[in-house]
Amino acid sequence: xxxxxxxxxxxxxxxxxxxxxxxxxxxxxxxxxxxxxxxxxxxxxxxxxxxxxxxxxxxxxxxxxxxxxxxxxxxxxxxxxxxxxxxxxxxxxxxxxxxxxxxxxxxxxxxxxxx
Amino acid sequence: xxxxxxxxxxxxxxxxxxxxxxxxxxxxxxxxxxxxxxxxxxxxxxxxxxxxxxxxxxxxxxxxxxxxxxxxxxxxxxxxxxxxxxxxxxxxxxxxxxxxxxxxxxxxxxxxx
Numbered sequence: 407x408x409x410x411x412x413x414x415x416x417x418x419x420x421x422x423x424x425x426x427x428x429x430x431x432x433x434x435x436x437x438x439x440x441x442x443x444x445x446x447x448x449x450x451x452x453x454x455x456x457x458x459x460x461x462x463x464x465x466x467x468x469x470x471x472x473x474x475x476x477x478x479x480x481x482x483x484x485x486x487x488x489x490x491x492x493x494x495x496x497x498x499x500x501x502x503x504x505x506x507x508x509x510x511x512x513x514x515x516x517x518x519x520x521x
Numbered sequence: 522x523x524x525x526x527x528x529x530x531x532x533x534x535x536x537x538x539x540x541x542x543x544x545x546x547x548x549x550x551x552x553x554x555x556x557x558x559x560x561x562x563x564x565x566x567x568x569x570x571x572x573x574x575x576x577x578x579x580x581x582x583x584x585x586x587x588x589x590x591x592x593x594x595x596x597x598x599x600x601x602x603x604x605x606x607x608x609x610x611x612x613x614x615x616x617x618x619x620x621x622x623x624x625x626x627x628x629x630x631x632x633x634x
Contacts (some may be wrong), residue, residue, distance in 0.1 A: 443625070449609060451564070451625035497563060506577035507615075508554065508566035509623060 408433045410500050410512035418518045419488055427483040427515045429498030435459075437503035440474065440481045445514070446494040457481060488519045523548055525614050525626030533632045534602050542597040542629045546614030552576070553595040554613040554623055555587060564611055570595055571617070602633045 409432040419425045431440065442454040455465065457474050465472050469486045485492055495516045499509040526545040534540050546553050552571045556564040566579035570589035581587075584602075589595045599606060609630050613623035 441622075448627075449630070450627045451611060451613075453622055453624060456622055507552070507569060508577050508579055509556075509564075510566075511563035513563050 408438075408500050408502050408505060408510045410498050410510055412496075412498055412512035412515050414515045415513065416516045416518070418520065420520050421490060422487050423519075424484060424486050425488050425517065425519075427485075427496050427498075427517065429481045429483065429512055431479050431481065431498070431500045433500060433502050435502045435504050439501045439503075441499040441501070441509065442472070442481075442483050443497045443499060443511075444494045445497060451497070454483075485517075488517075490519050490521055493517060493519045525612055525624055527610075527612050527626035527629050529629060530627060531630050531632075533634065535634055536602055536604060538602050538633075540599045540602060540631060542599070542610055542612075542631070544595045544597070544612030544614075544626060546593050546595070546612075547624055550614035550616050550624075551593055552615045552617055553589055553593070554615075555581075555595070555597050556611040556613065556625075558609040558611060558628070559605075560608070562608075567597070599631075604633050607631060607633045 411430045438459045440457045444452045471484045473482045495514045497514045498512040528543045554569040555567040558564040567581040568587050569577045573589045585599050587597045609628045611625050611628045613625045615623050
């Protein structure tokens with residue numbers, strides 16, 4: 407069975423601070439995909455990034471960066487110079503190649519960025 | 522760019538009533554997924570369809586049924602509604618069943634009173 411754990415249920419930072427959201431996953435499959443989604447207060451789920459299990463290269467997109475480490479089964483998400491608009495719930499999710507095509511989500515981390 | 526459309530956006534029903542939620546995937550996407558997100562919870566997978574056939578089934582109650590039509594839109598039918606069915610219901614679509622990204626609609630907020 408697959409499992410995604412986001413140990414931080416809530417994080418509060420002041421604008422311009424850097425913040426890292428942790429994600430730890432469990433799967434026995436060797437081929438899988440990891441995702442991050444953002445859920446702002448309006449409720450929709452916004453796709454941020456996908457990572458394949460065979461590609462451990464880290465990625466940077468503007469103020470966002472992701473650190474994928476298979477050795478620790480982690481896929482952490484860092485926001486640099488946070489802004490109030492980053493306030494949202496962030497979900498890490500896992501899709502396993504041999505277990506259907508559904509996403510297994512972590513419990514989410516609520517990020518509050520204060521001005 | 523066109524996104525996933527869900528209707529209605531909000532729905533209020535009473536216990537034991539029925540509800541039908543609709544989902545219109547992104548054009549040329551042939552796979553549809555349904556998720557249920559309870560208050561303060563993460564989304565839970567219910568069911569998915571690929572080319573109008575059920576492809577995967579998750580924790581969908583027997584009171585719920587779904588289908589995908591020839592134009593690829595999907596409907597989630599919910600009967601004998603219970604208070605615990607109150608949730609945000611998301612539909613997501615992808616280009617094919619093996620594709621990676623699932624793009625989510627805005628969700629339908631169902632309230633059962």
